[in-house]
Amino acid sequence: xxxxxxxxxxPLQYGFMMRGLAAxxxxxxxxxxxxxxxxxxGMAFFGDALAHAILPGVAVGYLVSGVxxxxxxxxxxxxxxxxxxxxxxVGKETRIKEDTAIGIIxxxxxxxxxxxxxxxxxxxxxxxxxxxxxxxxxxxGDLALTAGFGGLVILTIVALYKEFLVISFDxxxxxxxxxxxxxxxxxxxxxxAVTIVVSLQTVGIALMVAxxxxxxxxxxxxxxxxxxxxxxxxxxGAAAGVIGLYVSYYLGIASGAAIVLVCSAFFLLAVLxxxxxxxxxxxxxxxxxxxxxxx
Amino acid sequence: MSETRSPFGRRHxxxxxxxxxxxxxxxxxxxxxxxxxxxxxxRLTKGERVAVVGPxxxxxxxxxxxxxxxxxxxxxxxxxxGHGPRGHICIAxxxxxxxxxxxxxxxxxxxxxxxxxxxxxxxxxxxxQDHALVRRCLDIVGLAELADRQIGELSGGQQQRMFIARAxxxxxxxxxxxxxxxxLDVGSQESIFHILDALREQRVTVMVATHDLxxxxxxxxxxxxxxxxxxxxxxxxxxxxxxxxxxxxxxxLRFVQSDDGLMVLxxxxxxxxxx
Numbered sequence: 001x002x003x004x005x006x007x008x009x010x011p012l013q014y015g016f017m018m019r020g021l022a023a024x025x026x027x028x029x030x031x032x033x034x035x036x037x038x039x040x041x042g043m044a045f046f047g048d049a050l051a052h053a054i055l056p057g058v059a060v061g062y063l064v065s066g067v068x069x070x071x072x073x074x075x076x077x078x079x080x081x082x083x084x085x086x087x088x089x090v091g092k093e094t095r096i097k098e099d100t101a102i103g104i105i106x107x108x109x110x111x112x113x114x115x116x117x118x119x120x121x122x123x124x125x126x127x128x129x130x131x132x133x134x135x136x137x138x139x140x141g142d143l144a145l146t147a148g149f150g151g152l153v154i155l156t157i158v159a160l161y162k163e164f165l166v167i168s169f170d171x172x173x174x175x176x177x178x179x180x181x182x183x184x185x186x187x188x189x190x191x192x193a194v195t196i197v198v199s200l201q202t203v204g205i206a207l208m209v210a211x212x213x214x215x216x217x218x219x220x221x222x223x224x225x226x227x228x229x230x231x232x233x234x235x236x237g238a239a240a241g242v243i244g245l246y247v248s249y250y251l252g253i254a255s256g257a258a259i260v261l262v263c264s265a266f267f268l269l270a271v272l273x274x275x276x277x278x279x280x281x282x283x284x285x286x287x288x289x290x291x292x293x294x295x
Numbered sequence: 296m297s298e299t300r301s302p303f304g305r306r307h308x309x310x311x312x313x314x315x316x317x318x319x320x321x322x323x324x325x326x327x328x329x330x331x332x333x334x335x336x337x338r339l340t341k342g343e344r345v346a347v348v349g350p351x352x353x354x355x356x357x358x359x360x361x362x363x364x365x366x367x368x369x370x371x372x373x374x375x376x377g378h379g380p381r382g383h384i385c386i387a388x389x390x391x392x393x394x395x396x397x398x399x400x401x402x403x404x405x406x407x408x409x410x411x412x413x414x415x416x417x418x419x420x421x422x423x424q425d426h427a428l429v430r431r432c433l434d435i436v437g438l439a440e441l442a443d444r445q446i447g448e449l450s451g452g453q454q455q456r457m458f459i460a461r462a463x464x465x466x467x468x469x470x471x472x473x474x475x476x477x478x479l480d481v482g483s484q485e486s487i488f489h490i491l492d493a494l495r496e497q498r499v500t501v502m503v504a505t506h507d508l509x510x511x512x513x514x515x516x517x518x519x520x521x522x523x524x525x526x527x528x529x530x531x532x533x534x535x536x537x538x539x540x541x542x543x544x545x546x547x548l549r550f551v552q553s554d555d556g557l558m559v560l561x562x563x564x565x566x567x568x569x570x
Contacts, residue, residue: 161420172363175363176386176387178364220400229400
């Protein structure tokens with residue numbers, strides 16, 4: 001028993017672990033909450049692309065002001081919001097299919113980012129840093145930014161719950177109820193953008209989409225109501241953050257990867273054992289409901 | 296002009312008493328680059344029940360979306376109770392069941408509550424009155440016991456009744472039902488007509504897109520024969536004349552001479568539920 005307590009407590013003597021845990025929990029919660037809409041609206045590719053498209057913004061911030069975290073955050077935020085709105089507009093206005101447009105913008109921006117970073121001396125190290133995150137390097141200032149903007153995202157999702165629900169479930173109803181659908185759609189893109197920036201240091205660009213999609217998809221398999229799905233996704237995201245960081249500490253593997261792998265493990269368990277939508281239990285439930293159909 | 300406030304601070308048009316509930320004047324609409332509606336004009340009186348028939352691609356859904364103010368006509372005008380549709384929140388469009396994500400994590404009551412959102416206002420949550428109204432609407436359509444079911448667990452007829460309950464919760468005065476009868480068994484169709492009869496007493500105007508010409512002739516006040524342009528609008532006996540039907544449907548309709556001399560009409564364009 002003592003051993004287990006030691007295992008849990010030992011890493012906590014380090015300030016960087018405490019800050020890393022706080023960041024992981026916050027990022028897990030925010031990503032999973034926003035991710036609920038990413039999953040329900042089929043926007044995984046958009047999320048992945050947007051995360052990658054931040055790179056040139058980060059690179060410029062890095063070239064201009066060095067490793068200082070504060071300016072990097074704002075550069076990333078500006079790039080993310082502009083790209084999100086740009087993708088939203090392109091998908092609407094052109095004859096090209098939306099995913100093609102996203103693919104082009106995503107690759108262009110990512111290449112631009114790599115080109116910029118490749119001008120620096122410590123090219124490989126810097127790039128790896130942005131791609132895979134560095135949760136143990138989180139400062140108190142970073143935590144404050146994460147908490148502030150993450151809180152704003154959650155607050156917006158809660159405040160506009162019924163509006164986001166309707167534009168996601170039935171856009172025509174949103175239109176006949178005269179909701180400002182286009183404004184709400186853009187706002188959702190901006191929320192995804194902010195979420196990605198807030199999570200940049202914890203999971204990095206390359207694995208961002210996993211944090212957006214995997215906990216929400218896991219919750220989707222386990223619940224049939226949106227508020228529950230959001231709450232459960234947030235819980236799973238936070239748990240994955242904590243467990244992943246411990247795994248990373250004891251096994252010496254990259255923290256972002258560890259967190260994502262824990263998310264994937266949760267998802268796999270849900271796929272196998274979810275009561276209705278799962279492979280094993282779901283089959284049994286479906287067989288039973290076929291025998292006793294509801295009138 | 297007196298108006299009521301909308302949730303987002305815009306204003307909703309009030310109804311002009313003597314204006315027809317729905318009037319289309321020379322409505323032309325393009326959809327994906329081709330003409331989906333060509334110079335369509337008609338007028339509906341309050342409380343009327345109208346069937347809209349025509350082959351697939353006739354523009355029935357487009358017509359409904361233009362009436363609901365979801366699509367803008369390229370020419371012409373739609374007026375609902377005297378104003379353009381975009382000023383109203385009393386128009387309900389009931390989607391085709393094949394267009395709905397039935398795995399979406401919402402319950403039957405959640406979906407019906409969505410009808411209230413236009414009246415609730417920004418940053419507000421449903422109040423006691425909203426919940427009570429949702430329960431009443433579910434009662435009317437006979438789904439009270441299934442209120443907490445996830446929507447995918449409902450049968451086709453129940454799914455359709457859920458959308459009627461949502462339109463009721465919206466306090467809709469004009470309901471546009473997009474193929475509500477397609478793929479339903481006779482019993483489910485009857486229960487929907489039962490609800491529509493009750494709506495008629497409340498003077499709710501209903502337009503129903505359907506492929507069932509017999510049903511259209513038997514159960515509706517007037518029928519509208521549409522294939523991009525209007526081929527007829529009036530009593531079924533008049534509109535469903537073989538020549539007119541042949542003109543509107545082209546090759547999509549077969550005429551069979553049966554033993555007792557009646558024409559049996561077969562709409563060959565679509566088979567049942569497209570899901």
